[in-house]
Amino acid sequence: MTTIGSLQPADPTEIGGFSLLGRLREDDLALVFLARAVDDAQVEIAWMQAGSAGFETIAASLTDVSAPSLARVIATGVLADRPYLVSEHVTGSPLQEVVARAGPWPGPALHRLGIAMASALVGLHQRGVTHGDLRPGTVLVDADGITVTGYGLSGLGTADSAEVATRALGHLAYTAPEQVTGGIAGPAGDVFAWAATLLFAATGAHAFEGESMAATVNRVAQHQPGLEALEEHLRPIVAACLAKDPAQRPEAGEVLLRLVGHSTQTVMGDQAPAAPRRTPWPVPAALATLAAGGVAVAVAAAVTGHVVAERVVTTPAAVVVPTVSLPDLSATASGPATLPSPATTTRANGIGLTLHEHPDDLQRIVAYRNERGTWLRSGKNGEFVDAGVRADDVAAAPNGSWYALLAKTELTLIARVSGERFTVRVPKRSISPVWDRGSSRLLLTLTAKGKDRPPTGFAVVDAVTRAVRTVDTDERRHKGSGAFGWMPSGDQVAVTYTGGSDTGLRIRDLEGRQVRTMSWTGASIGRALTSPSGRLLMTDCPSGGSQCAWDPATGARVATYVNTIKSAENWGWYDDDHLIILDPNKKPVEFLAVDFRDGNRRLLATLTTEDNTAGLRLARAAR
Template sequence: MNSTTPLRPGDPSQIGDYELTARLGEGGQGSVFLAAAPSGERVAVKVLRQGLAGPEAGGVSAPGRFLRETEILRRVAPFCTAQVVESGTLDGRPYIVSEYIEGPTLQQVVDAEGPLRDTRLRRLAVGTMTALAAIHRAGVVHRDFKPSNVLLGRDGPRVIDFGIARALDAAATGSGVVGTPPYMAPEQLETATVEPPADLFAWGSTMVFAATGRPPFGMDSLPAVVNRILHREPDLGGLQGDLRELIADCLAKDPSRRPAAREALMRLLGARERPAGTDLLSAGSAVAAGGAAGPRAAPLNVPAAGEITTVPRGDGGRSPSRAWLAGGAVALALASAAMVYGLSTRGGTATAPPRTSAGPPKPVAEVTAAPASKTDDVRLPGLKTTLHENPADPVRLTTVIYTTGKESKGYLRDPASGRFESAGPFQEPLISPDGKWAAVLPWLKDSIPQPYDFIRLIERASERQFIVRLTDKRLQNFNPHWSSDSRRLLLTSFQATTEGRRPVGFAVVDVAGAKASLVTADAQGATGAPFMWAPGETTVAQYYGSGPRAGLRVFDLRGKTVRTIPGVGEAYGTEGAISPAGKSFLTTCPDAYAAMCVWDFATGRRRASFSVPKSYSTIGWFNDAHVMYRDQTKSPQQIVVVDLKGKVARVLADVPSNEVDGAPGRSTHRFTRTPRL
C-alpha cells in the first residue's frame, strides 16, 4: 500500500474539483497528493514546482502552452499507464490529475526485496514496454523513464509521469536537458534531443536495474556515469536469453539501431507480427497482469518509526539466486538521482525476527594469548591484498570495501566456505559476533527514496531479512556497532550542518524486541565522533574535543552523562576503541607524537604507551593484550598485530600500494570478533 502523510501547513486543501486528503510523496518536479474526485473516486494530483508565470511567446501564454501539451497526454490509451484525467494551473503553478495506482514503485521494491526474477521480471518487461508502445502511439515521448516512474499495482506494472518533462519544457524555454543521468540515452546527454528511441534506452537501463539492483552504467559520480553511457558497453549482469538480447539492442549507442516499442513488445510476446485476432496492447496488458488469476505485486510494507517489518520474497514463490549484501565504508560524492541498491534473499518469508530472552549481557573473559604464528594465505578476489590467517585467531576479516573516484567494490565473506564474494556498492554491512546476523546500512543517505533512514537485518542461515526504521530523514545514522551478545546494534545519529555532520544522539536496535529507539544526548565538542558500547554495554561512550584536552564521555541509555575522563587524547578513528573485555581503551597519546596510549577504563589511568609509525591507521583490538594497525610506511603496507609495548607479533595482511589511501583507490578492512562464522 502506498504510504501517505498528513497535509502540511501551506498545502492547498482543494485543487479544482478535487479535495486533497493526504500527501503521497515529493520529488524533483513537485509534490504528489491523494485526492477525492466529486464522484468519490481517489485520484493522484501532482502539483509541479516550476511556475508558469511570465511573458507570452507568439501570442500563446506559458499556461496555455502547458495545457496544450498536457491535453495530448490524455490521448494515451490506459494500457499499463496511469491515465491522465485533466490538468490546470493554480496560482501560476501547473498541476496534473491522474488515475491513482495503489502500489510501490519499482525503485522501492528493488530496494526492499532485491532484484526481480523469472516470471515477475518478464511481466515487468512486457507491461512497461506495452506502456511505452501506448505512449509512443499517441505521439508522446516519456523523456524520464526510470524505476521511480514505474508503479507495481495489483493488476501489473503501470508507467507514470510520461510527457510531463516535455510539457514543462515547452511552457518554459522549449529546450533543455531533462532526465535522470543513469537512465539517459547518449543523444540526450550530447544534444538534448529526445525522441522515442531515448525511451527505449531508458527502458533497457531500467530493466537492468530491476534484474540486478543497479543500472548498467553504474551509479557513482556523474562524470563517470556519463562517460560510460557515451563510450562503454553496458554491464548486463546475469541476464540471459531473449530478454538479454532485447535489452542489449535497446542500449545501442546509435538510436537508429534500437527497436521501436511496438517491435520490442512483439519480441517480448514471442511474435514478430501482431498475434492473430488480438490487439497488441491488449495482449501486452494481459501478460503483464498475469491473467485474471495471476499473481499480484505485493505492496511495500513501510514501517513506522522504530518499527521492524519483514520483507517478502519478490519472486512469486521461487527462490532467486543469491545476491550478496552490499559493502561500503567510504562515502563518495554522487550526482542527484542516486539510489541505494537492494539485495535479494533465499528462504521463506518471515513474520518476525526470532525472539530470545534478552537479559543482561554476559561478561567477556579477558584474552591475552600471543597470536598463533602458523597461518594460511588468503587472496581477496579482485584485489592483490593477501590475508595471513589462523583458525585460532580471535578475529576474522569478514568485509572488505575498495573505493576509487569512479567505483566502489565490496566483498563479504561466505559463512560456509570462507570465500569472499563480490558485493554491491554503497551500503555498509556488519556481521554480528555470533555470525548469525548481517546488518546492512545504506550510507548514501540522500539517495534513499524513503522519507526515513533504516537498517536491514539479515538472518544468515535462512537469509530472511527485516527492515527496521530508525529515524526521520532529517537525521542520518552511521557507524553501526554490534553488542557482544549480538542482540543489539548501536548507531550514531547525525544532523547535517554547513560544517559537516554533527552527532545529536544514538539509536539502539533491539533485534529480539523488534524495535529501534532514538536517544538524544549532549554531544558537545564531539566533532563527528561516533558513540560506541562501553564496558557492560549498559552505557555508551564517545570521544570529545581535540589536542591534550580531548577526553572520553560515558552516557547511560537515556542520554544522560554519567562520567567524563578528561585529558586522555583524541580518538584514533571511528571503530570501537574499547578492549574486548572492557578493561582498556585506546587514544593517540596527548603528550607524544606518533604514539598510542592505552588507558584503564575503570580508573582513567594510563596503562601503557608505545610508538607507532609516523604514517599509520589503527584498526582495533586483536585481543585484550594486542592491537591491530596498518603500517603505511611499508611497501606493500602491512596490517600488523602488536603487543602493548609496540612489538610486532604477526603480520595479518599485505596491502599493495594501489589499494591504500592516497593512491588511485582505498581499501577498508573490517574484522569481526569470533565465535567463528
C-alpha cells in the first residue's frame, strides 16, 4: 500500500504544472512526490537531489521509453537547477515490503517476477537507457502485476564514484561490481541487479549486504551467493547474471528468451560460457525464429500469471493451447507522423460545428448527428446535406465507401459515391455501429433491457450481401459490459468484462466462442477499439487516471496517455499516433488530435457549447 507523507515547509507546492499532494519517499538520488494533474490523474514526480550536465539528452531518451511492466516517464523538466521526472503513479507495495510481510516467493511467482523485470530492461536497453537503480525498492507489486519504477534516476545525478560511496547499504547491495570499484555500470549492471533482486525475492535476504559500507562493497566485488533457494532452471540464468565480469553476463534480451523458453516447456541444455568472451545461451529454434521475426504472443501475461495466447480450439473436444513468445518491444519505435496545420475552415450545416482541415489530412469528418438530425458530407463541394433519416447513431466506413445510419430496428446503408441506399432490419436495442477495417461489414452490439443495458451479443451486417447475422453470447452472465469492437484481423471481436479483481477484454470469434482473454488491460474506450492500422489497442489503464495502448497480438503495453486537459473526453483514434480529445474548457469547445506520447496538439474542429450534447456523434473516413 502506498504511504503518503506530508509536504515539508521547504517543499514546492507545484512542479511542472502538477500540484504536489505529499511525499512518497526520499533517498540519495531523489525526493519523490505524489502529484495531481489538471484532470485529477495522479502521477509521481522524482525531483533529483543534484543536477546533471547531460539532463536534456537523458530526459529525451526516458520519455521515449515504453515497455511492459514499466512505469512510463510522462514529462521531464528542471526546477531550481534540479532535474525532475514525471511518471505514472503505480499503486502497490515495493517488493522489499511484500517479501518482508509475506515471506519469500515460490517458484512460479518467482519466474513471473523474472520475466516482468527482464521485459522492462529489454524495453529500456532497446532505447539506449540504463535503469541504474533496479532493486527490491524500485519493483512494485499490486493486483495488476509487477511494475518496474525508478529508472534513469542515477543518470540524472552526479553518477560518479562519490555517488556510489554515499549510497545507502540497501542500494549499494544491488550495485554492480564494476561500479562499486570505480567503473561505470551500463546495461550489464542492470542484469546484475536483476539477478540480485530475484535472489532476494527467493530468500528474503540481501545477498550482498554487509554490516558496513566497506563490507558491502567487498561482498559485491568478491562474494558468490548460494542459489539453493532457486528452482533448478533459474540457477544457471542467475549465476551468469551475477558474474563479476560484466562481459560474461548475458544481455537482458537473452535472459528474457531463456525465461520465456522455459514457459513454453521447451527442453534446453544449460551451457555456461566457456571462453573469456561472453557467448549467448542456446535458444530453441522455434523461439529464435519468433524473436528474429518480431512475431509475438505475450510475455505480458506471464507477468500477471495469465497466458495471453490462451486459445480455445473449436474441435469436438476443445483443447486449450497456451503459446508464449517474445513481444516486439520496438513495434512503435518509429516516431509519430507530423500533422499538417489547418489550412481551411468549413462550417457544417444544421449544427454549430466548424472543421479545421488540410488537403493532406488522411481522414476527415464526413458525417454527424445530434438530437435535431443527421448530416452527411455528400455535396459536390464537400458540403453537408440532410440525410433524410432521424438516426440514433451514425458510422462511416474507414475507406469512405459507406455511411451507416441506425434508427431503432432499422439500419440504413448509403453508398457515399452513388448515393444508393438500402435498409435492413436489425434486433431491438442494437447500439454502437462500427465498421471493420475492410469497410465491408458493420458490427452492432445487442443489449438487454434496463438502465445499464448490458451486452447480450452482437450482430454483423454485410454491406455487400445485405445479410444480418446475430450471435448470442450472454455477456450479462459472463460479466461483460460496454460495446463490442473489432479486433484487427476482422474475424474476432472484443468486449470488456470483469473477473474477480481484473477488468480486461474477452475476445470471441464470429461464432461467439471465446478465443482468449486479456484480463490485465482495463476497460475498452469507445467503439473503434484498435488504431486505423490495427497495430494498437486502447483501454483505460487498470490503475486508473490514464489510457493504455497495447499490442493486440502480444498483450504488451507499448504506450500510456496521461491527459493534462481538465475534464477532457477521449473520442478515440485519429491515427496510430494521435487521439481525438475534446477540450470542454474552451468556448467554443475544441476537438484536438493529441499525440499520446508527447502531448503535441492539432486543432481539428470547434463546436458551440449548446451543441455539445449527449446525442452528438461524429464519423470520420478517408478523403
